[in-house]
Amino acid sequence: MANRGGFSSKLGFIMAAAGSAVGLGNIWGFPYEVGQGGGAAFVVIYLLFCFILCFPVMVTEIAIGRKSQKNAVGAFDYLGFKKWNIVGKMGILCGVLILSFYNVIAGWAFGYIFEMAVGNFDIANHFSEFIVDVFKVGAYGFVFMATTAYVVSKGISGGIEKAAKLLMPTLLFLIVSLVIYSLTLENAMAGVKFYLVPDFSELNGKVIYNAMGQAFFSLSLGMGALITYGSYVGKNDNIVSSAALITLTDVGIALIAGLMIFPLIGYMTEGAMTDVGRGPALIFVTLPQIFGTIGGTLGAVVGTTFFILLCFAALTSTVSLLEVPVSYIVDEKNIKRSKAVWLVAGLIYLIGIPSLLGNGYSEFFSNFITYVGAESATDFLSFVGHVANDTLLPLGGCLIAFFAGHVWKKANLDEELAQGAPGYKGSFIQKYLNFAVSYLSPIVLGTLFVLTVLGTFFGINLI
Ligand code: PHE
Helix, strand or coil: CCCHHHCCCCCHHHHHHHHHCCHHHHHHHHHHCCCCCCCHHHHHHHHHHHHHHHHHHHHHHHHHHHHHCCCCHHHHHCCCHHHHHHHHHHHHHHHHHHHHHHHHHHHHHHHHHHHHCCCCHHHHHHHHHHHHHHHHHHHHHHHHHHHHHHHHHHHHHHHHHHHHHHHHHHHCCCCCCCCHHHHHHHHHHHHHHHHCCCHHHHHHHHHHHHHHHHHHCCCCCCCCHHHHCCCCCCCCHHHHHHHHHHHHHHHHHHHHHHHHHHHHHHHCCCCCCCCCCHHHHHHHCCCHHHHHHCCHHHHHHHHHHHHHHHHHHHHHHHHHHHHHHHHHHHHHCCCCCHHHHHHHHHHHHHHHHHHCCCCCCCCHHHCCCCCCCCCEEECHHHHHHHHHHHHHHHHHHHHHHHHHHHHHHHHHHHHHHHHHHCCCCCCCCHHHHHHHHHHHHHHHHHHHHHHHHHHHHHCCCCC
């Protein structure tokens, strides 16, 4: 077991897990989901999911990982429930799917660093041409995947933990600087209002499903990423308090990212807040326009800084996504880490090619599937996102909670959580977690999973 490696400290683990959580999901995904979901009402639902339903799943994943000291599949075997390792296998599949498209978007962000550095703000009007240039953005994605693989190949404390300890504080500094800047602009308050004053008439089933998917995706839950990271956690660390810090950091950074972007949109649209529902292109189109209005060297500096920040955030997430299949292969198939890393990274890069081509280059992948009852076709990248983020992650979360509550049993979960947390037994949080993993999370998540599948893929909207 000694050669598996591990985090060198509790802080190292928290940084790495928070690094996994904080990523494109917070800075690219969250603002566009808020924009499409009608603003503050989406934010409220998202927060409820994170704290009430997802937090217990996070605690459970870390506990399963630490107890077993195994990867997402091996963990279930170790605990004596081999049949349940299907949940881990589904998680690995999910991680592979997510990384395959995530890397494409990370490649765009990486490319934007250079565009901003040379002051090419006009790219806002040419985003669709940028992403259609598949050889260029494919090369950016290639570099990104190679960087991810390099970090993972260095192992847990020497690679993942070291990178997170450097990248996370830098990210926080950059993002807070940008928030301060954007709040000083004219009409910033229109953005703040859209973002923070809820209008619940905007709520519908779709907003709720998206908020659920976003919560899971953003917290890196439901696919064993935190089982895997949990397996490298020290026996004396307090899992519950670590999970609380990770959740707070992730949610905090998503909220701050919104506070950076919506005032900028308020400024640019002179308070009208048109354009906020633009979707995935939001930060790639709207932001360069804004950096352009700042103009000159300052615009280039702010723009370059922003996309460097985005790449940092993405890198600590891609690293955790790659670690899930890698640790499985290293543990179970006895392949050396260095070899496993490059093999898996190469494979996932190839799996990502349809997502790369489906943004206008290939007609087939750009209009890949038309869901029942939908007006228009969905591209491959979005399709994978719907399957993996919005469907498989909540399903995984539901099963993991159910597993802990009814199969592995609450007493065992409690036993693991009490290690490193002397006051845990008998506390309110223990009672809440027991209730949540046994009933609340499996029932609510299971129901929403069914509703999401019906609503998204079959056009049957029951709420
Ligand atoms: N949480 C990451 C983000 O918000 C994405 C991610 C999902 C990473 C699942 C690991 C596992 O960008």
